[in-house]
Amino acid sequence: MKNEQFNNRNISSDYFEVDIADYPTTGWGKFKRVVERTFKLELLIGLWVVLREMFKFDTHTVKYPEEKMPIGPRYRAIHEMKRLWESDAERCIGCGLCEKICISNCIRIDTKIDENSRKEVSEYSINLGRCIFCGYCAEVCPELAITHGGEYENASDQREHFTMYEDMLTPLDKMKAEKQLEFEGFGAITPHEDERVKKTPLAY
Amino acid sequence: MIKFYIDSKEVTATKGESILDVARRENIYIPTMCYLPKASANASCRMCSIEVKAQDGFVLSCNTPPVEDIEVITNSDSLYKERQNIMKLYNVNHPLQCGVCDKSGECDLQNKTLEFDVSEQSFAVRDQARKKKKWGVHTYDPALCILCEKCTTVCNETVGNEALYIKPGGYKSHIDIKLANCIECGECISVCPVGAMASTEFKYSANAWELDKVPSSCSHCSSACQLYYESKDGEIKRVTNESDFSSLCGAGRFGFDFENRVISKDEEAFSRAIEAFKNTSNVVFSSLITNEEAYVLNELKKKFGFNLVNDEARAYQNFMKSFAKFANSSLYNATIDDLKSSDYIISIGCSIESDNPMIKFGASQAVKYKKAFVSTIAPVEEYAISNVVSLYINNEVGSEEAALAMIADTFIKDKSSQKEFFDSLDFGYLSGESNISQEELSLLKQNYIRKQNPVLIIGEDVINHPRANNIAAIAGYLQKNALFKVMVVPPFTNTLGVSLICDLDEAKSGLSVGYNVSADFTLSAKGSGDLDMPALNQQEGTFVNIDKNLVVLNAGVAHNGYELNDIANALGVKSKNIVDYTSRLGFKTIEFDDLDNYFDNVGNAYRGYKIDAMQNQENLKLDEVEELDEFNGSIVYSRNPLRQFSIFTSDTKQLKQKMDLVGSEQFAIASKIKSGDNVKFSVDGVEFIRHFRVDRHMKGTVAYNPTYNMDSKSSNYRYNQVELEVINE
Ligand code: SF4
Ligand code: SF4
Ligand code: SF4
Ligand code: SF4
Ligand code: SF4
Ligand code: FES
Numbered sequence: 001m002k003n004e005q006f007n008n009r010n011i012s013s014d015y016f017e018v019d020i021a022d023y024p025t026t027g028w029g030k031f032k033r034v035v036e037r038t039f040k041l042e043l044l045i046g047l048w049v050v051l052r053e054m055f056k057f058d059t060h061t062v063k064y065p066e067e068k069m070p071i072g073p074r075y076r077a078i079h080e081m082k083r084l085w086e087s088d089a090e091r092c093i094g095c096g097l098c099e100k101i102c103i104s105n106c107i108r109i110d111t112k113i114d115e116n117s118r119k120e121v122s123e124y125s126i127n128l129g130r131c132i133f134c135g136y137c138a139e140v141c142p143e144l145a146i147t148h149g150g151e152y153e154n155a156s157d158q159r160e161h162f163t164m165y166e167d168m169l170t171p172l173d174k175m176k177a178e179k180q181l182e183f184e185g186f187g188a189i190t191p192h193e194d195e196r197v198k199k200t201p202l203a204y
Numbered sequence: 205m206i207k208f209y210i211d212s213k214e215v216t217a218t219k220g221e222s223i224l225d226v227a228r229r230e231n232i233y234i235p236t237m238c239y240l241p242k243a244s245a246n247a248s249c250r251m252c253s254i255e256v257k258a259q260d261g262f263v264l265s266c267n268t269p270p271v272e273d274i275e276v277i278t279n280s281d282s283l284y285k286e287r288q289n290i291m292k293l294y295n296v297n298h299p300l301q302c303g304v305c306d307k308s309g310e311c312d313l314q315n316k317t318l319e320f321d322v323s324e325q326s327f328a329v330r331d332q333a334r335k336k337k338k339w340g341v342h343t344y345d346p347a348l349c350i351l352c353e354k355c356t357t358v359c360n361e362t363v364g365n366e367a368l369y370i371k372p373g374g375y376k377s378h379i380d381i382k383l384a385n386c387i388e389c390g391e392c393i394s395v396c397p398v399g400a401m402a403s404t405e406f407k408y409s410a411n412a413w414e415l416d417k418v419p420s421s422c423s424h425c426s427s428a429c430q431l432y433y434e435s436k437d438g439e440i441k442r443v444t445n446e447s448d449f450s451s452l453c454g455a456g457r458f459g460f461d462f463e464n465r466v467i468s469k470d471e472e473a474f475s476r477a478i479e480a481f482k483n484t485s486n487v488v489f490s491s492l493i494t495n496e497e498a499y500v501l502n503e504l505k506k507k508f509g510f511n512l513v514n515d516e517a518r519a520y521q522n523f524m525k526s527f528a529k530f531a532n533s534s535l536y537n538a539t540i541d542d543l544k545s546s547d548y549i550i551s552i553g554c555s556i557e558s559d560n561p562m563i564k565f566g567a568s569q570a571v572k573y574k575k576a577f578v579s580t581i582a583p584v585e586e587y588a589i590s591n592v593v594s595l596y597i598n599n600e601v602g603s604e605e606a607a608l609a610m611i612a613d614t615f616i617k618d619k620s621s622q623k624e625f626f627d628s629l630d631f632g633y634l635s636g637e638s639n640i641s642q643e644e645l646s647l648l649k650q651n652y653i654r655k656q657n658p659v660l661i662i663g664e665d666v667i668n669h670p671r672a673n674n675i676a677a678i679a680g681y682l683q684k685n686a687l688f689k690v691m692v693v694p695p696f697t698n699t700l701g702v703s704l705i706c707d708l709d710e711a712k713s714g715l716s717v718g719y720n721v722s723a724d725f726t727l728s729a730k731g732s733g734d735l736d737m738p739a740l741n742q743q744e745g746t747f748v749n750i751d752k753n754l755v756v757l758n759a760g761v762a763h764n765g766y767e768l769n770d771i772a773n774a775l776g777v778k779s780k781n782i783v784d785y786t787s788r789l790g791f792k793t794i795e796f797d798d799l800d801n802y803f804d805n806v807g808n809a810y811r812g813y814k815i816d817a818m819q820n821q822e823n824l825k826l827d828e829v830e831e832l833d834e835f836n837g838s839i840v841y842s843r844n845p846l847r848q849f850s851i852f853t854s855d856t857k858q859l860k861q862k863m864d865l866v867g868s869e870q871f872a873i874a875s876k877i878k879s880g881d882n883v884k885f886s887v888d889g890v891e892f893i894r895h896f897r898v899d900r901h902m903k904g905t906v907a908y909n910p911t912y913n914m915d916s917k918s919s920n921y922r923y924n925q926v927e928l929e930v931i932n933e
Contacts (some may be wrong), residue, residue, distance in 0.1 A: 004797075096301040096411045108437075111408050117336055119304040119408040142303055 065111040073183040075177075077152035079126055081168040082145055084181075088175050091145035092165075094121045098137035098146055105129035107137060124165035128154050206269075210276045222251055223265040223276055229806045232277050232531025235287060237294075237312055238352035239266045240395055241448050241807050243361045244573070247351040251290055254278050258441050262286065295322060297331040303933040304347070306533050307399035307546040309412035313350060318330065327515070329375060337382055341388045341458060341858065342401055346378040346413035355379060355392035356533045361453055362590055363391050363462060364568020386491055387588075387846055388563070390457040394447035405458070405858050415441060419801045420758040421458035421747060421811075423492065423740035424849045426694040427454050427540065427562035428749035430801065430811060433741060433760025440741065440760050446761040449807035452559030454847040457927035464729045466765040468734045474766050477717075477871040478774050480725035480734075481508065485714030488513040488721045490916050491696035494757060494849055495705055496785040498698070500772045501719070502706045505920045507565070507777060512711040514702060515919035516668075516695060521703035523676045527692065529824055530680030535817035538659050538689035540750040547574040547654035548689070550581065550611070552646065553604050554663020556593075557586040558846040560750065563661060567592050577651040581607050581640070582665070583923065587901040595647060601835040601906070601923045603638035608678045609829045610634055613686050614645045615652065622681065625826040637832045648790075660688035664695040668921050674827040694750055696850075696917050697740075702749035704815070705789060719768070720851075729769070730851055730915075738763035739852060744783045744796065746812065754791060754837060756801045756811040791815050798840045835925050838875040840865065840909040842887060842922040865894035867907030872898050873926045874905050885926040893931065 024030045053059055062069055071077070082091050094111035110123035138147050146168075154161070170180045206217045210232050222245065224914035227234050237249035245267035251418055253262035262283070270276070275648065277283075304307045321366045334346040349372070354485050356379065356665045359368040367385035369379055379401075415434035422429045429452050431445045443460045445452045481487070487501055487510050505512045521681060528534045543566035545547065556564050570576035571592050579595040580586070581604075586593075599607045610627055613619075635641060652658065660682060666675050676692075694700040702708075716723035717857040719737070726733030729740070742763040746754050767843055769782040779785060783796035792813055800810040853859050879898035886892065892909065911918065 093303045094408070095308075096414055100411075100413060111410070113408040 002071055011200060013166045032150050048074070050077040050144040051168060074148075075152070076135045076138075077150055078128065078148070078154055078163055078169050079125075079137070080149040080170065081165060082147060083170045083172075083175050085180075088172060090121070090169065092124070092141075093143055093145070094119045095142060096138045097142065098174055101136045101140045102131075103134060103136060104130045104132050124168075125162045126168075127162055129158070129160045130157070140156055172186075175194070206272050208270045208272060208274045208449070208500060211278055212275070212397075213902060217270045218611045221253065221269065223263075223268055223270050224487055225806065227265065227278065231805060232278060234265055234267060235316060237290075237316065237350065238354060240354050240357060241300070241355075242450070242553075243357045246357055248351065248353050251287055253286055253357075254621055255282060255283060257542060262313045263826075265906040271634075271732075276503065282438065284320070287316075289324060290627040291317050291322050292325060292327055295325060296327050296329055297347075297386070298350075298597055299347050301348075304408065305399040306402050306407060306676050307348075307396075307412070307672045311399065312397035319376070322601050334376070334378070337381075338404060339383060339452065340386060341390050341404055342393050342864075343404045344379060344381075345400050345402070345406055347381060347400075350398055351377055351379075352397055354395040354397065355401050358395050358451075359386075359545075361571060361572045362622055363387065363389055364572065365566055365591075366591060367390075368392060382612065387429060388458070389452070391447070391451055394445060394452070402886045403442060403458075407464055407634055407714065410436050410441045417444075418472065418760050419618040419756075420741070420756050420760060421749070421755045421801070422452065422890065423697050423747070423757065424455045424459060424700060424853055425453075425560050425562075427455075427560055428564065428747045428753075428755050429536060430803070430809070432756075433460065433758075435760055438761060441891075446803045449803045450809070451562070452563055455561070455563070455849060455853050455859060459847070459853045459856040460506045460741060460760070461856050462739050463742050463761040464731045464739045464762070464763065464765070470563065474770070474774075477766075477771055478736045479728065480715070480717045481510075481771060481775055482509075482724070483715060484717045485511050485845070486511045486513050486711045486716040486723075487719065488711065488716050488723050488916070489719035490514065490721050490850075491517050491694075491699040492700050492852065493698055493702065493742060494743060494782075495701045495748060495754070495789050497668070497743075497768045498705045499785045499789055500701045500768055500777060500782070503777045504772060504775060505707065508716075508774065511712050512706055512757045512782035513711045514706065514708055516917040517699050517706070518704040518708040518710075519668050519672065519693075519919040520694060520699045521708060523672050524692065524703060526673045526676035527683075527820075528679045528820065529822050529827055530826070531683040531690070533683070533817045534682075534820070535752055536662075536817070537683060537688045537817070538661075541751070542657065542689050543572060543661075545568045545758065546570045546656035546657045546659040547576045547651060549576055549578045549661065550658075551579070551661035551663060552581040552611075553555070553665030553667070553669070554580075554661050554693055555582070555586065555659075555843050556580055557588045558844060559663055559695075561846065562690075562750070563693065564589060564592070571818075577655070579648060579651075583839075583904070584906045585903055586845075587903075592652070595644070597640055597644050597648075597723060598719045598904070599639060600639045600832070601635075601839055602669075602833050602921075603640075604666050604669050604831060605829055606634040606638040606676050607640055608666070608675055608682075610638070610640060610645060611648070612682055614649050614679050615682070615686055621823070622826050625796055625828065628828045634829065645718065658688045660690045662690060662692045664693065665922050667692065667695060668919050670833075671830060674829070677824070677826050691750070699752070700752070701754075714888060718915075736765040737766050738765070743767070746786055746789075746796070748815060752815045752817075754789075754799070754815055756796070756799045756812055758800040759800075835923065837929050838871065838885075838926050839906045840885065840887060840926050841906050842911045842918065843908050844910050844912045845908070848910060850912055850917070851915055863913060864897040865907050865909050865911045866897050866899050866902070868902035868904060869900060870903065870909045871905050872896070875907075877928055877930055881930050882928045884930055884931050887924045887926060888920050890914070910925070 024033055029185050084091055096109055097106040099109045106127040108125050112122045114120035210785050215226050215230050234252050238246040241679050247264050247267045254265045255277040256263055314384050337344045351899045356368045360366050365385045367382050371380040414436050418433045424433050430450050431443050433440050434442050440460045443457050470484055540619045578592050580593055581597045581599055583601045585596045617912050662679050682688055698836050716725045727737045729737040741760040745757045749755050786796035791821045799812050846911045847859050877896055881896045883896050884893050
């Protein structure tokens with residue numbers, strides 16, 4: 001391994017400044033801005049659209065939050081962590097592929113060895129403020145553990161807000177009631193996979 | 205020179221090279237699974253098979269030397285089939301657990317299974333239960349093991365511990381361990397090509413591809429071994445190395461979490477530091493420092509006129525001064541590589557077991573590969589290296605000067621230039637006082653016959669001896685006479701660098717500023733002083749290591765506080781980065797960023813550059829040997845246990861251990877104490893209270909007293925006569 005990559009200490013070289021007009025600082029500048037904004041009447045345009053829709057009948061507007069659109073099973077909203085049907089055990093093996101592939105770098109996973117010498121997820125969070133819901137994590141997951149769910153209401157008063165492993169994990173009672181959803185497609189097992197697997201000869 | 209052809213390219217081999225070695229040197233690829241360039245060939249995998257034109261069958265390239273004019277073929281359909289079948293066999297019953305395996309992403313089995321396109325399995329055998337074992341620093345999973353034997357080879361040859369061995373049993377064969385022999389170096393972990401031998405602490409905590417790899421050098425002892433800090437999210441998770449070619453000891457591999465975590469810059473403490481530097485009479489520092497920082501301290505000394513104090517490095521500096529006058533060369537001439545390829549090793553005043561692990565590794569390899577004769581001259585017999593040592597010579601404590609004088613007398617033929625010195629030697633007296641007999645000396649001499657690469661190791665007990673000056677002179681004289689290559693082991697990480705760069709003084713009265721040494725104002729990388737400094741795994745810089753190489757240090761973890769360069773800048777010794785000083789150290793004018801830190805395909809190290817020795821032509825006379833001080837009663841030897849060197853190893857999670865006074869049964873009886881007692885004693889005015897433990901392997905009346913938790917390394921002779929007081933409640 002050579003050292004070159006460590007020799008660039010000027011960490012800011014990849015950044016560039018966005019060209020935004022400065023805020024007015026003088027009284028005259030501020031006044032000018034107020035006048036400009038007032039007489040462009042931008043505000044009224046928005047108000048007019050709302051007003052128009054209020055009096056129109058038969059619109060397509062969904063009256064959220066009273067009304068909600070049905071969500072398709074492959075909609076990519078907040079992630080879910082699935083359990084195994086056979087044992088109810090968590091599917092995630094802590095391989096870290098989702099963390100690696102995540103292009104917005106919002107998954108953070110920590111693992112450790114548990115008392116049965118198995119790998120255990122000790123910390124798993126997704127920063128929903130960064131997540132772009134691209135679905136790469138679900139696609140890469142070798143265990144079909146992480147999937148996207150239909151929960152899209154994740155407004156927050158902070159840019160950074162997280163969903164944790166426990167919150168994503170299918171609750172045990174839901175599992176017992178066999179309500180865990182599986183769907184075909186993105187990240188799901190391909191149909192007839194069993195027939196295509198070449199088996200190891202079990203000579204004994 | 206043997207000329208032959210690999211894939212119709214004409215190549216030449218030197219004696220001792222295998223076909224594989226030549227191929228690698230020529231950048232011709234031959235796959236291997238069990239080959240470890242730094243040790244002898246295991247020849248257990250058969251992946252390296254090649255064909256030779258006009259010959260039937262396959263040849264193992266890893267352990268076959270080439271014959272003149274043969275034509276080697278490295279790839280053919282039948283070779284591909286053979287290799288594919290080997291990979292298939294490795295995969296029989298191999299657990300499908302790459303998803304969680306620590307090795308995934310850097311696993312030879314995974315890589316070569318894909319490389320040879322093993323898409324289906326045609327072999328099968330009944331599997332059996334195999335139990336995972338947790339041994340210490342390492343955890344062994346026999347289900348993953350491919351029995352390549354790399355781990356047993358390093359343990360037996362490279363490290364020389366004979367802890368790991370193969371428990372044969374056909375398909376049941378697995379690796380087993382004699383735990384008492386294991387020194388927890390982790391070499392076995394580093395060479396395992398699969399996830400079978402894994403680090404207990406690291407296991408399942410991160411994946412190979414998540415880790416940022418920073419090439420650096422170990423900062424715990426003067427070997428400054430090559431290593432990589434591998435970190436995730438700003439935390440070092442593990443240390444790895446180029447394990448094919450170089451080694452690490454347990455301290456380097458497991459003692460990596462010594463960084464100084466600070467949240468922010470403490471401006472108030474910083475301004476106090478500036479004031480302290482302006483008003484101080486002394487700046488005291490330890491040799492756990494980079495060359496650049498040592499240089500900066502020296503520049504500050506020039507500017508402010510304080511005394512620059514580092515007793516341990518000054519003792520070494522003085523030793524080398526005297527050595528140089530008689531060796532006619534400013535530096536000693538042996539390297540660790542010389543040691544590895546030596547066939548005759550004498551050490552004096554050095555704890556081979558623990559002073560510098562690479563010396564121990566080197567001596568083991570010399571014994572394995574060159575059948576070296578190894579003799580240690582020391583008051584204690586270190587039983588842990590008994591498989592390496594051919595002759596223990598137990599000198600009386602304090603008699604190192606006499607010992608070296610007798611060696612000089614025994615080996616040097618032409619004594620004319622130092623006639624007075626040799627005439628003055630009273631053998632009867634010296635032999636009586638030092639307890640080294642004529643027979644022992646003649647054994648040394650007999651075994652010296654026909655040896656090609658003899659090495660003399662000079663250790664800390666000699667460097668810090670009250671008569672160090674004259675011992676250095678004799679050692680230098682021995683080097684000049686080319687009877688031995690000589691190695692003067694620098695006692696601390698960068699003692700050699702500091703001794704070459706700094707102009708050191710004795711402490712004078714008045715205020716002191718300490719850098720990693722407690723003083724009136726203390727800069728501490730341990731976080732225990734007045735101003736926080738970066739630890740050595742958070743710094744860029746260089747060391748001069750035991751091989752007299754200037755090697756590179758890169759930061760494994762970031763540091764958010766101030767560093768010495770900030771202080772220097774505030775005091776008017778200005779540079780943007782501390783590493784701007786690298787080219788000004790007085791060695792070669794190469795910039796830090798142009799220094800390398802890697803190994804090539806065949807293991808040649810490109811690590812910084814070698815520091816050249818200066819030659820001189822003095823002809824001085826050796827001093828007569830002085831009468832010896834007597835040491836009686838209970839003697840403690842301030843020697844640290846293996847894997848412990850300083851305050852920076854003492855608290856690391858995986859190295860932490862109890863600081864016991866350890867002695868023999870005989871010591872206990874002579875000192876009227878028993879195992880389990882708490883005893884109080886003082887060494888050079890420092891009071892110690894230690895728990896005493898008997899080690900039944902030890903002999904003699906010298907006990908080991910660890911001192912690695914003291915912030916400054918002492919420059920005193922390490923053996924001390926003490927009064928022991930039992931203070932049990
Ligand atoms: S990819 Fe799947 S199995 Fe791997 S860590 Fe992510 S969720 Fe867990
Ligand atoms: S040793 Fe290699 S092949 Fe085996 S499970 Fe681990 S990564 Fe996979
Ligand atoms: S840690 Fe070192 S001494 Fe222990 S078994 Fe491994 S190689 Fe041998
Ligand atoms: S533990 Fe690793 S290095 Fe040792 S024999 Fe098994 S596979 Fe080879
Ligand atoms: S402590 Fe010394 S021998 Fe051990 S890895 Fe570090 S430099 Fe090498
Ligand atoms: S590398 Fe030659 S047999 Fe394994």
